[in-house]
Amino acid sequence: MKNVVLIGFMGTGKTSTGRMLAAKLGCAFIDMDQKIEEEAGISIPEMFAQKGEAYFREKERQLVTYLAGRRNAVISTGGGTVKDPENMRQFRKTGVVICLTASVDAVLERTSHRGSRPVLDQADQGNRRQAVEQLMEERRDLYRQADHTVDTSELSPLQVVEVIQRYLKSRGVIHA
Ligand code: S3P
Numbered sequence: 001m002k003n004v005v006l007i008g009f010m011g012t013g014k015t016s017t018g019r020m021l022a023a024k025l026g027c028a029f030i031d032m033d034q035k036i037e038e039e040a041g042i043s044i045p046e047m048f049a050q051k052g053e054a055y056f057r058e059k060e061r062q063l064v065t066y067l068a069g070r071r072n073a074v075i076s077t078g079g080g081t082v083k084d085p086e087n088m089r090q091f092r093k094t095g096v097v098i099c100l101t102a103s104v105d106a107v108l109e110r111t112s113h114r115g116s117r118p119v120l121d122q123a124d125q126g127n128r129r130q131a132v133e134q135l136m137e138e139r140r141d142l143y144r145q146a147d148h149t150v151d152t153s154e155l156s157p158l159q160v161v162e163v164i165q166r167y168l169k170s171r172g173v174i175h176a
Pocket residue numbers: 008009010011014033044077078079080081116117118119
């Protein structure tokens with residue numbers, strides 16, 4: 001099977017959907033952020049604070065190269081993985097790319113726990129909505145590179161998985 005690569009903004013459900021989809025398809029699940037944390041032995045917020053964002057992006061780039069070289073995996077990317085066009089080029093070679101989207105309100109609710117999203121925590125509490133709106137706008141065209149997009153605002157993770165499975169069947173990526 002081609003890899004199924006989930007891209008999208010923070011809080012759109014890439015990790016929970018990815019894990020459930022992989023279980024349904026009986027294939028490997030790889031969460032990029034989690035893998036980077038495991039390999040570095042520190043959390044992503046710690047990595048941003050101690051080594052800077054550029055260091056994290058380099059780790060991300062190296063991991064994309066490795067993952068694009070394999071098959072049969074559902075891969076949940078980080079919200080900013082799309083910023084490097086080379087990352088997308090590599091993923092597209094061996095995978096089908098699905099973008100998850102959500103409304104600003106849904107993203108704010110799902111990412112309200114401070115301390116885990118360093119790119120949002122840079123904005124103070126009052127400006128969090130503005131930070132989300134601005135970053136979403138900046139990245140809109142990058143997320144549009146996906147083969148298919150699913151708005152998760154009003155859907156449960158299980159419903160999102162069902163929509164993705166239908167799409168994968170229609171494209172002949174999966175058969176069952
Ligand atoms: C980031 C999103 C995060 C993580 C890092 C940077 C971003 O992943 O990779 O904090 O730039 O949007 P999630 O989308 O899983 O929160």
